[in-house]
Amino acid sequence: MAKYCKYDHPGEVTKKVGDSRTCIQMRRGREDIEKFLIWELVHGEINFWKDKWCPTDHLEPLQQDKEEDLLVKDCWSGNEWSEDALNTILKESSAERISKIHFDRNKKDQIHLIKRTSSSLSKDIQNSIFRGDNCQCNIFTCKKFLTPSMLFFSWRVLNDLIPTDDILKLKGLKVISRCHLCKNNQEFSDHLFFSCRFSRDVWKHLTSKFNLNLINVGRGNIKENLKDWQEINLMSLPFSVAWFLWNARNNVKYEDIGTNPNSVGSNCQAYLQKLISWKKFHKILKNLPNIELKQLKVIKVRWEKPPYPFIKINTDGSFTNRKAGIGGIFRDHTSKVLLYFKAPYIAADALDTEATALYWALNFSMEIQWNKINAEVDSYLLVDLITENTLPPWHII
Structure with missing residues (x-):
């Protein structure tokens, strides 16, 4: 709220031509919430007349002309109220009531809900404002x-x-x-x-x-x-x-x-x-089919060694809207890692990364002359493309 009231007290900000929708909504919220809040006096860095820190009937000014920027701490003398300061601005009955309000200068000014019902201030405010037919x-x-x-x-x-x-x-x-x-x-x-x-x-x-x-x-x-x-x-x-x-x-x-x-x-x-x-919603439909939850089928997948003298290649591709990457690893029949690779990649989609990772793995195998290869990928669509069960997209050809 501070950016909308640089020169005014937040409680006195009024509608101005050109106000943003945000400012208007904040002002409406302030009007609704203010009546439920009260300040707890600690440092006294709050306005004596404009902030709500005591019942409003306690503040009966001695005269109409009052110091608008007066802070609560200006009426203190050490850790007590200054009777002289109070008597110069308030009627005697008001000054007596104010002097009985306790404060602790070792803490920090805090704002509280007048009637607390739970540990959450936000929840209490919501329950206080949004009730009835709202x-x-x-x-x-x-x-x-x-x-x-x-x-x-x-x-x-x-x-x-x-x-x-x-x-x-x-x-x-x-x-x-x-x-x-x-x-x-x-x-x-x-x-x-x-x-x-x-x-x-x-x-x-x-x-x-x-x-x-x-x-x-x-x-x-x-x-x-x-x-x-x-x-x-x-x-x-x-x-x-x-x-x-x-x-x-x-x-x-x-x-x-x-x-x-x-x-x-x-x-x-x-x-x-x-x-x-x-969700136990009211049964308002005439013919309600029986909807049964599908039973999840768990399939255990584990890596198995290739038979001698084959080498197994496992490849994978990663794709997001911002970046993509490919990688692969080569192991022999004893599970020993022979080679691995990884690289960033510019891809059209996830299938593009999976296909590219497999391509480079096979390319490395040819260069090293590893001719007996088992390849494993985690893309069913890529397997279908390789086995010619599905026509490939144009960017994969």
Whole structure:
């Protein structure tokens, strides 16, 4: 907050023309949080009048003109309150109450929550602010049924932070607004998630699979209708559907990947089936197939010596977006290491590194005239390419 209030006290910063969205949100957060906090006096490096370090009714100034930059420590004399200093700025009753407040100058000024209920200050603040019918609080109650990405997306929806065309226009960007799903109307969140022809077809696909009545549940604005979904214990449902609609919209806009309502509806249905089977979500689907967890098959892999007089080559390739590398090792029938190599490499993909590592290993074998070779790689695709079971990509040829 300091960068936004270089010359003002943080509690007195007001809205200015040109304020960033970050500054506006911080100011709103300050207004909500301030009433729950109080300073513990230690060094006294806090403002006597503007910071909250005692009950507000304790500070009754003796006169209207008061020293705005006065610090609490200016009213101390050693490790005690200075009665003379207090009596020059406060009424007698206030000065008497203030002089009874204890402080310890051997520590550091700390800020505390007025009513602590747990060991976490952040958690106490969240519980104090986000309670009752507050949307930001409610969304976190259904985190059991939403992935972290979905939960963050839902929070952004509730705070009008997803970059739909109407939000981009508010930020000053000049865009030609068009819904990328229905291609007809301008794009805004309510249209995209509920009133768009595409989204209506998705909801129609889903509701035909439900064994519950949604007639009394509003579907026009998530924030306004959140209570309706909460009353039937399905608050996570509209956010789940909105998530899949948002992904479909982004695929069309940025990847030029077409989609259809049935496909998006099926993805939503599949997600709900998993929630019902594994997360004890409400059984709202009519026909729920039995989804069984696949049994993991463990295959033990161990290195074996080659028969005499063969030499075994083990190669591997490593590939990331930033760099790649290749390497290999030669061993004889007694497991003795005869040769090894490693090198950085510029590759197109992981298969490229695996193929290149094997190529150089075979090349070294020919130069040394090791003619009886066993080669092991850890890429099934490379094995298929070598045995001609799969056609190779052009960059491997």
